[in-house]
Amino acid sequence: MRRNRESFFSLPALVLMGALIALALYLLFPRQAVFENPEYLETPDALSIAYLEVLLRSDSDNVPLRLSLARALSTTGQLERADQVLAPLMAQQTVPEEAFEFYLELQAQRLFAIPEGPRREARKDQLFADAQALVRQSYEPERILELLRPASSWLSQPRYLTLLQGVEDRMTSPGQRLQLAREIARLEEAEGRPGMAAATLRPYIDTVRPEARDEFIDNIIRLELAGGNPKAALALFKQKLPDTRMSEPAQTEGIRLARLAGSATDEATWIRQRADRHPDNTEFQRELLAFQLAAGNLKAALNTIRRLQKTPDRLTREDRQTIAQVLEWNGLPQEALPVWVSLYQQTGSAQAFQRSVDLARGLFQWDTLRMLLTEGARQERLQPEGYITLADALVGSGRFNDAREWLTEGRSRFPRSDTLRERLLTLLVNLRDFPAAIELLENEPRLSDADRIQLASLYWRTRQPERALALLNFEPQDRQLAETVQIMRMDLANSLGRTDILKRDYESLLARSDSELTPNLKERLLNLAALFEDYPRALSLSEHLFLETGEPRFLAAIAEYQLALGQWQELEQTLERWQTDVPTARNNPRYWSLRALIHQRNDEVLAANDAYRAAWELAPDDENLMISWAWLQLANAEQFADTLPALLARIGDTPSPAAYPVLAYGYSALGQPRRALNWFRQGMDTRSDDIEWLLATARLLDQTGAPGTATDLRQKAAKRLQEDPSTRSSRSSRFAVYSEEGLLKLAWQTLATFPRSGEVDDPDQRGLRETLAYFASNQGDTLVAEALLPAPDGRNAAVRQRIGQTLRSAPENREQQTGRYVRQLDRLNSPMTAEQQRVTMQDTVNLHQTFNRAIQVGSRWQNLGNFTVQRSGITGQFSEDEFRWKLSASTLKASDSGRLISTPGRSSETSFEVDRRSGNSAWSLSVSQLPRYQQDDLAISAAFDQQWSDRIAFGAGYHFQERTPDSAEAWWLTRRDRAYASASYTPFSRLNLNAQLEQLTVNSLENDQLADGYGLDLNATYTIFRNDPAWIISAGYRNQQLSLAETLPSSTLAALDQPLETASLLTEEYERIGVGTRWFHGSPHALYRSTPSPRAFLGLDAGYVLSTSTAEIGVEVGLGWRVLGDDELALSGRWSSEGLDGNGRTEFNLTYTIYPGR
Incomplete structure (x- = not known):
């Protein structure tokens, strides 16, 4: 059987494989719609971007695809290319919203990528232009606002606000317009224009929902206040809350707004309403009270403080102070005083203390016043003003020492207080404790010009003129103080006899212009001119001052300086002018004394005496006038023998040193040598350099039986005579004085300086020899007396006989002396010659000295250190x-x-x-x-x-x-x-x-x-x-x-x-x-009479x-x-903290002295 060849791929397998490939391609290469989804590529890569570019080139009008490519480029940082991809879209009249949104985002990225500089600013300008283009698009206003919102982060606020205002007109619904207005207002406020923001929001008040309207108005009020328009804010507030029955927070807010707007009426209404509704609220009452006081409504304020007084526990210091003040202002000081006292005791307020003191003093509440001041001082709560007030109160009650102690304590607590120092200084001066006042100023680290003047014044008052004068050696910047310093310095220099300083000030015043001299300084200049005997200038100044002021005293000064210059005719004319221009001239004693001087110059003695009498009747206590009058009568002693003693007695009641000469010479001329000698001795302190004064005193000492003292004075006068420039070169004058006063040795020495033609035949030398012979015979020096005379001849026989009688006369025995005293007593009231008066006076003085005696009995307790010795006894002096x-x-x-x-x-x-x-x-x-x-x-x-x-x-x-x-x-x-x-x-x-x-x-x-x-x-x-x-x-x-x-x-x-x-x-x-x-x-304790008792x-x-x-x-x-008569009872004591052995020493004396025969 024939086997079929196996097929590697069958049809189903091929179909399956094709399906798998298609699925893979679908997965690996998405469809174009996928790429159009913008969220598809979160992290695009280059392949995806390339694929998108291919797709976009094949479909350039595909907007989603273009946006996806632009986003992919933007995500990978290719901003420029992304911008180029979007450019065709942005060039269209109507730009898709998504494109515009992404475009703006892309431009913002490009902006942030550019550093600061011109390029960045240019990019900002471009973005602003793009945003303006966005506003012009036909999008929904809300969408435009949404797209514009990101621009606020990179656009300036003014530009962003401009964009928003461009959208405003396109808003159709009230809600949209309100939303936009809020955004605009926000931006305007951010720009610092809160007023415009308020104006933007104000038209939409009615648009806001009722539940949000108050918040909306509050926001506008805030903007109005920020914009400086408080009145508009107040109007909005009143529009918001028209009801007068407002809540407390609303009233508080309204008060604040009214105060800002300056609406006193609204403020007062709401403050009053709030205070009335809450009478127990101290803060509300306090604010109402402040407003009432500001308005000057004291009666209403009184009602308010009554409310405050009902809650004393919640009152502050300021509240109590205000309550006390309102009570005072309403005429209720009795109620105000306890409030002030309580306030002071609780707070130590200086004002409360002062008001308490003032009210207590004004209401005669002395106990309260003393309590306040004493308590404040003891608790050391007083400020300097408090110590001063306490001192014033104590001074008012006569407690000067307490006042001084408190001021001293206050000074120790507040050493820098000028007011305390000034008050203590014033008290010390008023108490006449000048040493303490001086110490107070001397301890100051730094003295002001006024203090230095005060210290100088104190030195002067404590008889330290030298220190005062040294302290015034400065020139203050203040003109008034400078004048005071100069015047005081001149007064001190005058009292000290510092003519050098007076001369310097005199020259300083002369160097000033007339405009720089005050009337006081002009008078000082006049006085200095008189002092330095610059009488022509003094006369000129007097005439100038009389023309300026018309004061009669300057006319009198003119007369004085004419008298000093010997301008007698002008003086008579001035006196006539004085009598004519000044009706009261005849009531001026100086007018009559000047008249007397003119009469005296013209030898019109009686007229001069009458003029002096008229002057004396006008000024019976004027010593200078009486002295001048006495000199006139002394020059004519026989003519005025009846009135001169009374005049001298009047002068001698309280005489100044200027009166000593007329008293001494006057009594001497009246034949009263003892009284004359008394005035000669008193004048010795100021006239010890006056040769004639010394010699006249010596003559009286001879007459009153003190030849030894008389000799000392003559020796002193002789020394002054040799030093006196006026007699130093005049041998004849010195010889005459020496011979007359019995200074024979000096006379002989002076005579030896005369040119001699013959020793024996010179009459001056012969007279001197005879005088020396008499002197030697009176001293019992027989051989000296005989040797001084030349050989006997007819010329000196009588002289020899008189000297021989003197040398060989037997001294008086007691019987002869007693007989002579008896004969003198018999003729005491009979007329006597001057020689008889001298002998009688000499005998009286000799008798007085011969039997002069002082007897003193007393006891003396002397602490010797470890015990005391009492010494009691009697002392006699002869x-x-x-x-x-x-x-x-x-x-x-x-x-x-x-x-x-x-x-x-x-x-x-x-x-x-x-x-x-x-x-x-x-x-x-x-x-x-x-x-x-x-x-x-x-x-x-x-x-x-x-x-x-x-x-x-x-x-x-x-x-x-x-x-x-x-x-x-x-x-x-x-x-x-x-x-x-x-x-x-x-x-x-x-x-x-x-x-x-x-x-x-x-x-x-x-x-x-x-x-x-x-x-x-x-x-x-x-x-x-x-x-x-x-x-x-x-x-x-x-x-x-x-x-x-x-x-x-x-x-x-x-x-x-x-x-x-x-x-x-x-x-x-x-x-x-x-x-x-x-x-x-x-x-x-002295055994002689030192001064009157x-x-x-x-x-x-x-x-x-x-x-x-x-x-x-x-x-x-x-x-x-003095106890009974010519006697003295004396006691004295001495204490010393340490003797030679370190123990203290104490001594006490008690004596009784009599001066029999004085």
Whole structure:
């Protein structure tokens, strides 16, 4: 059988294979519709893109296929090719929505791929143009907005807003328009145009659904506020809520809007409504109260605070303060005061404190006021103003010291408070505690110009003009202060006699223009011109000021300076003008005094006297006027013998130094030398350089029985005469003065300088020899007197006879002297010649001095360190011209034994002292019997002092067996020998420098030497005021160095209750520096009449003991006064914190002194 050949592929197999191939191709190569699906290729590859390109070329109008290819290219980053693929679509009149959407996405990708720069900006412009083309498409408005929304991220807001506004007209439904309006408004707000955003939204209020309308209106209100249109916002709010019964949040919002819109009516209505509805809400009442106060509605505010007072627990400090203020403003201070007090006590408010104080003071509630101030001060809650108020309250009640203490405390708490310092300074000045005020200003680290002026004023008021003047050496920037400084400086310089400063200020004022000078400075310039005797300028200034002001006083000044310039005719014309232009000129005492001067110049004595009397009747207390009048009568003493004494007595009631000359010469002319001498002595402080004053005083001293003092004054006058330029070259003038005043040695020396033609026959020399012979005979120098006269001849026989009688006359005995005194008493009231008056006066003075005596009894308690010694006794003093004797006797009683084995018994002490002062030297000698411990000693001392010149003096002395002041035991158990030499120097009258060097030896009572060494004292004393009262300050240095024996002798130890070293009795080393001050008026306890009663002194000193490094202070005070007649009762005391032994020292004196025969 024939086999058929097998077929490799059968028909079914072929069919099956074809089906499988078709399926594979279908799977591998999708249909074109697949590629048209844009979501088909999420991650396209090159093959897919190529296939799509093939498809697109075969079907170029296939929009989906073109979009798929463009997306595939975009996804693979081929943006340019994607753009080219879409270009045909975008060129069509109507672009498919999907194409436009993808095109915009593609352009955005291209934009973000370009870096910043011009290309990026150009791409943005192209995108904006594409977006504008989108708006022109006929898409649905919502679709256009949806497509435009991504553009907001890459377009500027203005451009994006422009696009949206282009779509707005195409919106047809209200919802679409509202949505677009919101978007536009959002963009406008983002651009910073909230007002336009509000305007955009406002037309759509009615379009919004009712449930969303409030939120929509709130948004518009917000935009209106942001756009600065609060009134529109308020209108919207009122449109939103027209009902007056609004909720609390709505009212709060309305109040806020009304306040922003400035609608006070709406604000007030809503605030009032809210407060009325919630009377317990403190915040609402507080806001209502603030609004009422701002509107000035105090009555309504009073009602509101009544509500607030019902909730005191919720009130703040400001609430309480406002309540108190409203109560005050409504005239209810009684209710306001407790509120202020409570507020102050709880908060410490300065305003509450001030108002509490003011109301308490105004309502006379003194207890409340004192409680407030005291409590605030004690709790240290006071501010500077509080301390000032407290001080004012205390001052008002007279408690000045308390006020000072509180101000001082406040100053310590607030050291930088200028107001406290000023108030304390004012109080100190008002209390006249100028030293404390000065200390307050001096402690300031920096002083203002006004403070420096105040400090200078205080220096001046405390009699420290030099410091005040030094402090004013500056020029303030402020013109008014500068003027004050200059005026004060001129016043100080004038009082100190600092003509250099006055001259400088005078030249400074002259250099200024007239416009720079105030009226006060012009007057000062006038006064300075008068001071420097620039009378022509002073006259010119007076005339200028009179023309400027028309004041009569400048017319008077014109007359004064015409008088100074000797322009008598012009002066008479000025007086006539004065009388004519000023009706009251005849009521001016100076007018009459100038008239008197004119009459006096014309020798019209009676007319001048009448003119002075008319001036005196107008000014009975004018001392200068009375002085001028007295000089007129003194020049015609016989003519006015009846009125001159009364005039001098009137001047002498309270005279100034300017009155001393007329009083002295006036009483001298009236034959009252004692009263004249009193005024000469008082004038010595200011006229000690006046030669005529010194000589006139010396003459009166001769008449009143003090030739020694008179000689000293003549010597002083002679020295001034040699220094005076006007007499230095005039030998004749000096010789005449020397001869007249009995300065024979100087007269002889002066005469020796004259040219001589013959020694014996020269009449001047012959007269001088006779004068010297008389002087020698009066001194008992017979040989000298006879040798001075030439050989006897007819010319000098009478002279020899008179000198012989003087030399050989027997002295008066007591009987003859008594008879002469009786005869003088018999003719005391009879007329006497000038010589008889002089002799009577001399005898009276001699009698007075011969029987001059002072007797003093008293007690003295002296603390020596460990115990006190009481000394009671009597002292008598007698003096005659240059000699003085003093005798004293007293008993001593110790209060305790101290370290002695027993208390020293009562003992007696006597002493006798004599001294003599002659010319510029003085010596003294004293002998004393001093009680020691269980024995007595004789103590002797001698001293000599010599005034070598006006400024330099030396002294030396020796004290044998005096007491040792180191300790109480040494005072009884040792004796000290002391030799010293001293020197003093007086640079000027107020300052004295003194030094004293001592050699010390201390022995026991058995003459065993216990110590030897030296002592040094350096002292400086400055006199600030010489009297009424006198005031001195001093500084001193004391150094005592002793070499002590190692042990005390057995005799000394036997007197002690315990063994002691030598250093326990004596001070081995003592070094101290210190300062002190002393005020005094006279000298209590003195054996002479120093000043009229009462007499007193006060001394303060402080020092630092270098040897022990301790501070030391001392106080002394004393007072003496007249009791019955010519007597004095005096007491004084002194306390020192440390003596030589380190213990304090106390001393008390009580004396009674009488001056019999005075």
